[in-house]
Amino acid sequence: MLVVTCPVCGVHGDETDFHCGGQAHVARPASTRPENVTDAEQRDYLFIRHNPKGLHFERWRCDRGCGKWFHAARDTVSLEFKAFYGVTELPPVELMKQATGTWAEFFKDKIKAGKAS
Template sequence: MITVNCPVCGAEGDETDFHYGGQAHVRRPATTDAANVTDEEQRDYLFIRHNPKGLHFERWRCDRGCGKWFHAARDTVSLDFKAYYGITELPPDEIIAQAKGPWADYFKERMKAKK
């Protein structure tokens, strides 16, 4: 059983009060270039998920509380939540620095676009 804190309403509860919403920051290829989406890209977008040992970025919903979605960074080994952040936000800088795999690329691009 893991304990979750909702960053929107501040409620604390275990995972049965919340709903896990899968991997966060998955990019939909059609959003950037709708005319040229390959079958492989679409397959990866729909079905291929990253399953790392360590830091994992995911979406959660405060299911039985305020009903809002939020993001969380969680360690899949210790099950510790490293950070909670809003559904439209990026994680804190120190967490971004630790990101690997598809998330590292995603954050890099988002940070670039921000500047």
């Protein structure tokens, strides 16, 4: 059982009160350069997900509470939540530094800019 805290309304509860929305921070190629999106990029955006052993960034919804979406960083081995943060926010800098796969690429310039949110 996972115990989740909603950063929007602060409710603290069992995972059955929430809904997991899969991998977070998936960049949509068509948002940045709609004129030049290859089939392979679009395929990766739609279907290819990162499945690391360790730190995982994911989206959650406060399903039986305030109904808002938010982000969470969770360790897939220990199932421990490392952070909860808003849907328009980035994870804490130290977690961005530990990110793997496409996340590492996505966070790269954001860490440099020193942006915590």
